Structures are given as structure tokens and as C-alpha cells.
Amino acid sequence: MASPVIKNLQIELAQYLLRLKVGAGFVLVLGLILIARLVYLQVIKHEHYQALAESNRIALVPAIPNRGLIYDRNGRILADNFSAYTLEITVSRAGDLDALLSNISALIEITPRHLRRFRRLLEESHEFETVPLKSKLTDDEVAILAANRYRLPGVEVKARLFRNYPAGEGLSHVVGYIGRINDADLKLLKEEGRATNYKGSTHIGKVGVEHFYENQLHGRTGFDQMETDAAGRAVRVLSHVSPVAGNDLTLHLDLELQRVAEHAFGDYRGGLVAIDPNTGGVLAMVSKPGFDPNLFVDGIDPATWKELNESPDTPMVNRPLRGIYPPGSTIKPFMALAALELGLRKPHDAIADPGFYSLPNSRHRYRDWKAGGHGIVDLHKSIVESCDTYYYRLAVDMGIERMHGFLSRFGFGMKSGLDMQGESSGLLPSREWKLKRWNKPWYAGETVIAGIGQGYHLATPLQLAAATATLANGGTFYRPHLVKSIRDGATRAESSMPPEVVFRNAFKPENMQYVRHAMMDVMRPGGTASGAGTGAVYAIAGKTGTAQVVGIKQGAKYDERRIHERHRDHALFVAFAPAEAPRIALAVLVENGGHGGSTAAPIARAVFDYFLLGKKPAGIASLEENESAGD
Amino acid sequence: MNQPVIKRIATRLVRHVDGWLLALLIALLTVSTAVVFSASGQSAARMFGHLTNIALAAVVLISVANIPPHILAKAGPPLYALGVVLLLGVALFGEIRNGARRWLPLGIVSIQPSELMKIALPLMLAWFFQQREASLKLREYGLAALIILIPLLLVLRQPDLGTALLIGASGFYVLFFAGLSWRIIAGLGVVGALSLPLAWSLMHDYQRQRVMTLLDPSADPLGAGYHIIQSTIAIGSGGSFGKGWLSGTQNQLDFVPERTTDFIFAVYSEEFGLLGNVVLMLLYIAVVARGLKIAEHAPSMFARLMAGVISLNFFTYVFVNMGMVSGILPVVGVPLPFMSYGGTALVTLMIGFGILMSLATHRKLLKT
Numbered sequence: 001m002a003s004p005v006i007k008n009l010q011i012e013l014a015q016y017l018l019r020l021k022v023g024a025g026f027v028l029v030l031g032l033i034l035i036a037r038l039v040y041l042q043v044i045k046h047e048h049y050q051a052l053a054e055s056n057r058i059a060l061v062p063a064i065p066n067r068g069l070i071y072d073r074n075g076r077i078l079a080d081n082f083s084a085y086t087l088e089i090t091v092s093r094a095g096d097l098d099a100l101l102s103n104i105s106a107l108i109e110i111t112p113r114h115l116r117r118f119r120r121l122l123e124e125s126h127e128f129e130t131v132p133l134k135s136k137l138t139d140d141e142v143a144i145l146a147a148n149r150y151r152l153p154g155v156e157v158k159a160r161l162f163r164n165y166p167a168g169e170g171l172s173h174v175v176g177y178i179g180r181i182n183d184a185d186l187k188l189l190k191e192e193g194r195a196t197n198y199k200g201s202t203h204i205g206k207v208g209v210e211h212f213y214e215n216q217l218h219g220r221t222g223f224d225q226m227e228t229d230a231a232g233r234a235v236r237v238l239s240h241v242s243p244v245a246g247n248d249l250t251l252h253l254d255l256e257l258q259r260v261a262e263h264a265f266g267d268y269r270g271g272l273v274a275i276d277p278n279t280g281g282v283l284a285m286v287s288k289p290g291f292d293p294n295l296f297v298d299g300i301d302p303a304t305w306k307e308l309n310e311s312p313d314t315p316m317v318n319r320p321l322r323g324i325y326p327p328g329s330t331i332k333p334f335m336a337l338a339a340l341e342l343g344l345r346k347p348h349d350a351i352a353d354p355g356f357y358s359l360p361n362s363r364h365r366y367r368d369w370k371a372g373g374h375g376i377v378d379l380h381k382s383i384v385e386s387c388d389t390y391y392y393r394l395a396v397d398m399g400i401e402r403m404h405g406f407l408s409r410f411g412f413g414m415k416s417g418l419d420m421q422g423e424s425s426g427l428l429p430s431r432e433w434k435l436k437r438w439n440k441p442w443y444a445g446e447t448v449i450a451g452i453g454q455g456y457h458l459a460t461p462l463q464l465a466a467a468t469a470t471l472a473n474g475g476t477f478y479r480p481h482l483v484k485s486i487r488d489g490a491t492r493a494e495s496s497m498p499p500e501v502v503f504r505n506a507f508k509p510e511n512m513q514y515v516r517h518a519m520m521d522v523m524r525p526g527g528t529a530s531g532a533g534t535g536a537v538y539a540i541a542g543k544t545g546t547a548q549v550v551g552i553k554q555g556a557k558y559d560e561r562r563i564h565e566r567h568r569d570h571a572l573f574v575a576f577a578p579a580e581a582p583r584i585a586l587a588v589l590v591e592n593g594g595h596g597g598s599t600a601a602p603i604a605r606a607v608f609d610y611f612l613l614g615k616k617p618a619g620i621a622s623l624e625e626n627e628s629a630g631d
Numbered sequence: 632m633n634q635p636v637i638k639r640i641a642t643r644l645v646r647h648v649d650g651w652l653l654a655l656l657i658a659l660l661t662v663s664t665a666v667v668f669s670a671s672g673q674s675a676a677r678m679f680g681h682l683t684n685i686a687l688a689a690v691v692l693i694s695v696a697n698i699p700p701h702i703l704a705k706a707g708p709p710l711y712a713l714g715v716v717l718l719l720g721v722a723l724f725g726e727i728r729n730g731a732r733r734w735l736p737l738g739i740v741s742i743q744p745s746e747l748m749k750i751a752l753p754l755m756l757a758w759f760f761q762q763r764e765a766s767l768k769l770r771e772y773g774l775a776a777l778i779i780l781i782p783l784l785l786v787l788r789q790p791d792l793g794t795a796l797l798i799g800a801s802g803f804y805v806l807f808f809a810g811l812s813w814r815i816i817a818g819l820g821v822v823g824a825l826s827l828p829l830a831w832s833l834m835h836d837y838q839r840q841r842v843m844t845l846l847d848p849s850a851d852p853l854g855a856g857y858h859i860i861q862s863t864i865a866i867g868s869g870g871s872f873g874k875g876w877l878s879g880t881q882n883q884l885d886f887v888p889e890r891t892t893d894f895i896f897a898v899y900s901e902e903f904g905l906l907g908n909v910v911l912m913l914l915y916i917a918v919v920a921r922g923l924k925i926a927e928h929a930p931s932m933f934a935r936l937m938a939g940v941i942s943l944n945f946f947t948y949v950f951v952n953m954g955m956v957s958g959i960l961p962v963v964g965v966p967l968p969f970m971s972y973g974g975t976a977l978v979t980l981m982i983g984f985g986i987l988m989s990l991a992t993h994r995k996l997l998k999t
Binding site for chain 2: 012015016017019020023024026027028030031033034035037038039041042043045046048049050052053054056057227228229230235
């Protein structure tokens with residue numbers, strides 16, 4: 001009875017023990033699978049995961065270098081940095097942006113200008129970037145924002161270095177400005193392999209010295225190698241590479257001189273470039289009107305931008321660098337020198353000036369500016385009285401090719417090589433040029449008017465100043481230069497930029513002397529700029545010029561009073577002083593200023609008086625007063 | 632005067648403790664305490680909490696070990712019935728946490744009935760087979776399958792695929808040790824494989840996501856893949872000998888998620904390396920070996936089934952957790968036995984091992 005049950009039990013027990021073994025085998029197999037997986041991860045792929053763990057925990061945090069400062073020749077600051085708090089918003093974390101903005105406006109003052117600028121920057125930036133809403137927060141504003149931080153998602157108050165241009169409008173075109181790095185800047189940085197040095201940088205030089213010397217000013221970005229946790233918080237610093245501050249720049253420019261020049265322009269538009277003829281250093285570079293470069297540092301709001309861009313006064317145009325004008329009669333000293341050097345005229349060769357010139361076999365009259373003419377005119381008188389007829393004829397005798405060749409030796413028709421981006425090369429016409437550009441032959445009449453700096457010939461005030469400096473120093477063309485010296489950001493060692501000779505002309509001293517004396521007489525009674533020369537205790541050598549804005553019909557008369565203000569002639573003046581041992585050479589252009597002698601030359605006189613005598617005109621505040629009165 | 636009383640109580644308590652198992656559990660829990668301390672960012676409070684849990688679990692272990700097997704067997708049906716009722720309660724009134732209805736609010740405490748089922752189902756099945764020991768036919772296995780399917784489907788509905796599979800596995804282990812024929816096992820395997828596409832179509836999106844994440848964690852590195860990526864980096868960067876206790880960068884810098892609980896193995900692996908892993912694996916296998924040894928000598932059907940199921944279940948948890956953390960199984964919420972921080976799981980485990988010890992020690996007592 002019992003035996004089958006027992007036997008059955010025993011079979012079952014044996015079966016059970018077998019299944020225990022199967023179970024044990026199952027466990028061992030699973031255990032081996034796990035161990036195999038762990039060997040794969042920890043031995044075979046160990047290096048791979050080791051590297052991943054390292055990159056997980058180590059973050060490079062850029063340390064932004066201080067941007068180099070810019071000084072004038074006397075150590076006055078032209079661009080400096082200051083630290084201020086800004087209110088910035090990360091849009092991706094802000095949620096409802098409009099609600100956030102209205103919450104912020106309820107706490108601190110947000111002007112429509114702030115909002116417009118914010119909207120524009122928003123369009124240009126990426127979603128996860130922080131965009132500044134308001135900069136230069138007051139201490140009270142920082143406190144209010146900190147207290148309300150919990151209900152302002154995505155809002156950060158950051159301490160940032162700002163660029164400040166104490167000289168404001170006056171130096172906007174020289175110093176330029178920095179602005180936020182945009183996509184185009186970033187692309188360029190990447191192409192030039194400089195992008196890593198801009199990790200963490202938000203601004204870059206956009207125009208002027210700030211742009212041209214970007215590599216000097218920016219400095220080298222440092223890095224903190226930080227250990228970070230999963231939330232990205234820094235736990236400790238593993239290694240630290242200090243940033244190296246950018247190099248400081250000292251310009252040849254004299255801030256006071258610049259201000260005197262600007263003041264002398266009054267309400268006129270125009271440009272002025274003053275150069276040290278012995279080095280090529282730019283002492284003053286005025287473009288009127290200017291703009292406040294500080295507007296651009298945190299991004300400009302669209303309305304102001306539009307206003308600046310569409311103003312008929314074109315404040316954004318750098319006139320000395322990019323404004324091209326017919327040189328007019330300021331070309332005559334160069335033509336006179338050419339006549340002597342090329343042996344086309346002897347000093348005392350004279351002509352009888354009937355008040356016009358006609359080409360052989362032509363009845364067309366090229367008129368002198370003085371109806372009835374200047375009588376008997378020699379080379380000296382042609383400069384002093386600016387006789388057109390003399391130069392019409394001289395030009396025809398010289399021919400356009402020789403004229404082109406000689407004027408090239410003063411840098412006309414080519415970029416001067418100033419250390420600034422965007423220079424215009426002007427235009428010095430030739431047969432070859434005309435054929436290439438217009439596919440037309442050169443006409444004799446075009447040579448006639450070229451003799452008095454009209455027609456195709458176009459020059460920038462910078463070119464005129466550089467040419468005048470070359471005339472002043474006896475024929476050496478120095479590359480015009482803004483930066484005088486560079487101080488290394490790390491070592492503080494000052495290295496000066498040596499004057500750079502582009503080419504030397506071997507002119508005969510007696511010819512140079514002849515032209516110089518004639519130019520000196522321009523400033524004396526009987527000369528076209530005698531008014532501006534009155535009472536000068538040093539000798540000035542100058543030449544007036546007038547550039548036509550609209551052509552005057554044959555037989556018509558130019559009447560300043562009946563012509564629209566913007567159609568009036570541009571007034572020009574080139575000069576250097578002291579005439580026998582020049583320390584400063586300049587070119588002045590006054591747009592729609594009429595006669596060079598009456599509007600442009602007095603500006604030059606004011607500049608000379610300050611530079612050579614330290615005489616400051618009444619009504620110009622000293623810098624210190626200005627600083628305390630401003631902001 | 633008190634001395635003999637205390638001594639008598641102590642000997643009575645210790646009499647039902649299995650020395651081998653106790654030694655292995657102490658070894659595992661010592662390692663666990665060190666790792667929890669490291670994983671919690673060296674939090675003394677967390678370590679104290681862990682030690683409190685261990686103390687509580689030890690009381691449970693010794694208490695359960697002192698319950699004779701025949702009483703344990705009798706507890707099967709009522710516990711199972713209670714479990715099913717609670718699961719039904721969850722389905723009807725349960726709280727939704729993390730998108731699944733798993734918790735039952737009972738006044739001040741909330742309980743997770745599926746946790747109870749992990750013990751109640753094997754007890755119920757072992758009791759059932761003990762009752763029908765003399766006449767095991769296909770009908771009995773069919774009834775057993777029904778006993779398994781009721782809680783399984785209820786848990787699956789919550790939805791909690793991971794726990795449902797573990798409950799299903801424990802039920803299957805009972806059937807397996809109860810002598811389910813190989814032919815049927817093979818048949819179940821084929822049906823299971825064929826029904827995979829159907830299961831896929833019935834899965835919730837987050838479940839499919841987990842499977843997809845397993846196949847390619849890098850497809851969603853900041854979302855679902857993040858856990859697996861970071862834990863495999865932790866394990867892999869640990870290398871052969873580990874970065875040393877308290878020195879795992881993935882752990883200390885917070886890259887490993889859930890690092891005191893479900894992902895504690897990543898922390899251990901990073902700091903102790905492959906060598907530590909092999910030691911840990913040997914400890915686990917030793918526990919299983921001891922459990923199977925107890926099963927081998929178990930005197931009754933109930934004891935044999937329970938001892939076998941508890942041992943295999945234990946290793947199943949180990950395998951599922953390690954497999955998940957090392958990236959060969961999908962992410963399911965299973966803690967690593969005796970390592971992860973967490974009172975409930977530890978108590979559940981200790982109930983199982985208490986039963987095992989009871990089976991081991993009461994057998995000797997019966998013999999003498």
C-alpha cells in the first residue's frame with residue numbers, strides 16, 4: 001500500500017534535486033553573463049569610459065581678459081573699462097517673456113529704449129544666451145532685483161566690464177567702438193582660428209582703432225579648469241591659467257588738439273587730418289558730425305540707429321578716411337613743384353592772364369575764378385593768388401600721364417596705409433584708368449580742369465594731409481599712423497611703433513623752397529588766406545581750395561547767396577607750420593563752406609595756435625570741467 | 632537573577648538563525664553601509680537611517696525565523712487573499728504616483744500591495760502544492776497558474792511591468808520546483824516568444840521608451856538614456872580596481888542618478904572596480920548556494936518549494952538590478968538586494984530569509 005507512494009516520493013525527490021541543479025546552473029549562467037558584461041565595461045572599454053567620466057566632471061571656464069586701454073599722446077584716457085551690474089535675461093528659462101518684462105518694469109525703471117534694444121539683441125542671439133535688458137544698474141536696483149529674484153525666472157544680475165569712451169562724440173571715428181560679437185564676427189574668428197581666444201568674450205572691436213587693433217587690445221583668455229557636478233556647479237578649481245590683459249595703446253593723437261579742431265568747425269560739417277610730417281603720426285582726425293560711441297557698446301536701439309543712419313548729415317561716415325572730394329586748388333603747390341621738377345617752367349616764367357584759357361582750335365573758355373584775370377602771373381603769384389589760368393595751361397603742357405606720375409609721388413590715388421579699416425583710395429585719373437573704367441579715350445579738356453584739381457580727381461582729407469606732410473618734410477612719404485606705442489598687457493613693456501617710410505622723393509631743395517615761400521605768401525596780405533594768417537608769430541605755409549559741388553553752366557555766374565546751402569562749394573585748406581621747420585601738416589575740408597580762405601583756413605589757424613603755442617580759443621571748456629559737467 | 636532569563640531568551644532567539652546565511656548577510660550589509668555612506672555624499676544621517684533599517688530588518692529576520700514552517704504554510708492563503716484584495720483596492724482607489732496607480736492610502740500610511748505579493752504568492756503556491764502533494768496532475772498546475780495570473784494581471788494593470796514579471800518569475804519557479812513537465816516549460820517558452828510582438832503593442836509608451844533606450848541609450852542622452860549612460864560611465868571608469876571608496880567622481884559629483892537606491896551598484900562598481908564586483912558576485916552566489924543547500928535538505932514539499940523559490944528569486948533581483956545598471960536590461964524599479972538603501976525592500980527580503988532560516992533550523996529540531 002505504502003510502497004508506491006514512497007517510491008513516487010523518491011522519484012519526485014530525485015526530480016526535485018535535479019531541478020535544484022538546473023536552478024543552480026541557471027544562477028551561474030546569469031552570474032557569468034553579468035561578469036562578462038562587467039569585464040567588457042571595466043577592462044575592455046575602460047579607457048573609453050574613463051575619458052567620458054573625465055569630460056563629465058571637468059569643465060573649462062574661460063576667464064575673460066581685461067581689454068587694453070587707449071590713451072592719447074599725453075596719457076589722457078580715450079577708452080577705458082569699468083565694471084557695472086547688468087540685468088540679463090535667459091529667454092529659454094524665462095517662460096512668459098512679456099509677463100516677465102512687465103514684472104521687471106514694476107520693480108525698476110525700464111524705458112522703451114531699453115525694450116527696443118532688448119528686442120533687437122534678442123533677434124540676433126541664440127535662445128540659451130543671456131541678453132542684457134538694462135546695464136549700469138544702481139545699487140538700489142541690484143538690491144531690489146536680488147530680493148525679488150525668486151519670481152523672476154531666467155533673470156540674472158551680472159557684474160560685467162564695460163567699455164567707456166570719455167571723449168564721446170569727438171573721437172567716435174578714430175577710436176571707434178566695440179559691440180556685441182555677432183554671427184559674422186564669430187564666423188570670421190573661426191576662419192582665422194581665433195575663436196577659442198574669444199570663449200567667454202561678449203564684445204569685439206567693430207570700427208576704428210578698437211577694430212584695427214583688436215588682436216592687441218583683446219588679450220589672451222585664461223581658463224579655470226573646474227571640477228563640476230551634474231548640475232554644472234563648480235566644486236573646485238583643478239588648474240588655473242590666468243588671463244593676460246590686452247595691450248594698451250597710446251595714440252599720436254592729442255585729445256586737446258582734437259577738441260580745439262572740433263570746436264573750430266562750429267556748426268560746419270567736414271573733416272580735418274593733422275599729421276606730424278616727421279613721423280606720419282596722426283595728431284588730430286576730425287569728422288564732423290560724429291556720434292556717441294558709447295551708444296554701441298551694449299547694443300544700440302533701432303530708433304537711434306535709424307536716426308544716425310538716415311540723417312542727411314551722415315554722422316556715421318568717417319569723412320577723413322572715406323569722404324572723397326575734388327582737391328580743387330590745393331593741388332596747385334604740387335603742380336607747381338611738378339612744373340619745376342619736370343623743367344616745364346622756370347620760376348620767373350610769366351603769362352598774361354585774360355581770365356580764361358582756351359585750348360588751341362577751340363572756342364570753349366575755361367574760366368579763372370577771378371573775372372578779368374590776374375594780369376601778369378608767374379609761378380609764385382599763381383600759388384599766392386591761386387590763378388586758374390596758369391594751371392590750365394601748365395596742365396596741358398604737362399599732359400595727364402606726367403601729372404598722374406608726379407602726383408602719385410605724394411600718395412594721391414592710393415590708400416595711405418593708415419592703421420584703420422575701410423580707407424578709400426580716392427581717384428587719380430589717367431588715360432589707362434579712363435579706358436578701363438569707362439572704355440573711352442582721354443579728352444584734352446579733361447587735362448585742363450585736372451590742372452586745378454577738378455574733374456575726375458578725388459582725394460580724401462587723409463590723402464591731402466599725407467601729401468601736404470610729404471611736401472612739408474621735403475619729399476618723404478611716411479605712412480600715416482594713429483598708434484604711437486603699445487604697452488604689453490603682461491610685461492607692461494612699452495614698445496613704440498617706428499615711423500614707416502613708404503617712399504622718398506629726391507626733390508631739388510631750391511624747388512621745394514620756392515613752393516614753400518609761395519605758400520607762406522598765401523597767408524600774407526595779398527594771399528588767398530591772408531585773413532587766417534594775420535598776427536601769426538610763426539610762419540605758416542598754406543594753400544586754399546574750393547571744390548565744386550554742382551557744375552556751373554558756361555557763361556553762368558556762381559552766386560553763393562542764391563544757391564542752396566548743400567549745393568555750395570566745399571572749402572579746402574592744406575597747410576604746414578612752422579613753415580621752415582614743420583611740426584604739423586594738415587588738411588581741412590569744410591562741406592559747403594564756400595571759400596577755403598574764409599572758412600577752412602581759420603580752422604587750421606586755431607589748430608596751429610594750440611599745437612605750437614598752447615593757445616586755446618575762448619569758449620572751449622577744459623577736459624576736467626567737461627568731465628564733471630557730463631553724465 | 633536576571634542573567635539566566637536573558638540567556639535563555641538569547642539562546643532561544645539564536646537557535647533559529649542559520650550561521651552561514653547570517654555571516655553572508657552581515658558581510659553584504661557591511662559593504663552596503665559603506666557604499667550608502669559614500670553614495671549619500673558622506674551623509675551620517677543617511678547612514679544612520681540605513682543602520683536603523685538594518686536593525687529593524689534584523690528583528691523581522693529573527694522573528695520570522697522563529698515561526699515554525701507549518702504556521703508559515705498556513706499563513707499562505709490568508710496573506711494571498713489579503714494581497715489580492717489590496718491589489719483590487721489599488722485598482723479602484725489607489726493613489727497615482729509617477730503616472731502609475733501602485734499605492735494604497737490606508738489612513739496615515741500608504742502601502743504598495745505588490746510588495747506583499749512577492750512573499751504571499753510563493754507562500755500560497757507552496758501551501759497549495761503541499762496540500763495536493765499526493766496527487767499532482769495537470770489540473771493542479773492549471774489551478775496554480777490561475778493563482779499566479781490573478782495578482783500578475785492586477786499588477787500589470789497598474790501598470791508595473793517590472794514587478795509583474797518578477798511576480799510571474801517567482802510563480803514560475805514554484806511550478807518549476809513542483810515538477811512542471813519540461814514539455815510544458817518549452818511550450819510556455821515558445822508561446823512567450825511568439826507573444827512578444829503582441830506584448831509590444833500592448834505596452835505603454837514609457838515602457839517602449841525604456842526598451843528603446845536600452846537598445847540605444849545615446850538616442851536620448853538627456854532624457855531616458857541619461858540614467859543608463861551615466862551608470863555605465865561610472866562602472867566602466869571604475870576599471871579593474873576601482874577609484875577607491877569615497878573617490879568615485881561619477882558618484883561624488885552627482886552624475887549617477889538614484890545612487891543610494893536603485894543605482895547603488897554603479898557607485899559600488901566605480902569605487903571598487905571589477906575586483907569588488909567579483910567579490911560581490913561571489914557573496915551573492917554563496918547566499919544562493921546556501922539557500923539551495925537548505926532546499927536540498929528540506930523535509931517537506933512546502934519547505935523544498937519555498938527554499939528553492941526564495942533562493943532563485945533573490946538572485947533574480949540581483950540579476951535584474953545589475954543588468955539594468957550595467958545596461959543590458961531595461962530600467963525597472965528593482966533595488967539591489969542587501970545593498971540599496973530602503974526599508975521596505977529590506978524588510979521584504981528579510982521576511983524571505985527569515986522563512987529560509989526557519990525552514991533550515993526547524994528541520995534540525997524536527998529530526999532531533
